[in-house]
Amino acid sequence: MTGRALSHVERVCCVCGSGDSDLLYEIRDPERLAGYMDGRVQPVSSGERIVRCRTCGLQYVNPIIVWPAGSRAHSLACDLDYFASTRPSRAIGNRHLLRLAQGLLGRRGRWLDVGAGDGLLASQAQAAGWEAVAIEVDGELVHALGLDRVQPPVQVCPLEDADLTPASFDVISLVNVLEHVDAPEEMVATCARLLRAGGLLIVHVPNVGSLGARRRGPRWRHYEPLSHFTYFDRHTLPLLLERHGLEPAASFSLPGHNRVKRMVLAIMDRRGLYWHDGLGYIARK
């Protein structure tokens, strides 16, 4: 990754299409502008700009870094460690999602998990009686974990290249994916095409409107401009979904494995105090 030239590309707002924005922060923190290669932190940028759309308020990185083919923002070891250490709490969050989806749909059906990572959600969906399909763009990760040999196998390809039949899925999940892609609107549009009428799109992203984000400002932990390119909140995420014909039907958070913490966060959410850094919506086609 390092030593190779990184190019920058200008973006417009992926929610409303406006190119009008104001500079919010210029991130110059070396830790956030580095790649994590085999435990060594190496700076790859001297500054990144986070802007706010003047029309809809969306926050996004502009211009965006385009990584050379075959390079990674984080080392494989770093990503493997993330998936291993978060597996127990993700398993609890996934069970919550499976229950929510079945409740809203009234039955089980075909489930597509996009950005499947270690394939945990797809395997839990399959075990719970869904017909699950998993796709992941990171081939190095999939091969390191042998995910092409698990059930369901994780297919390596970008969503737009996947051989999937339009209007064939009852549920599509994008859990901590949209913030990483350079064109979230294209990903949501593709998901909308792949859903059956009445099908559900599940989206979970970091919440830039959370109390923590507002309190910490540019030091908020999810302002990672080399790998998190777009920052949604309770206003902009539903707007993006509605623009693609998806009607938000429920919101949710994935607070992890501590039961007391989950209860406290749920009470705060109900009172409009969005302390939690995560933001989830389920929208219906």
Ligand SMILES: [Zn+2]
């Ligand atoms: Zn906008």
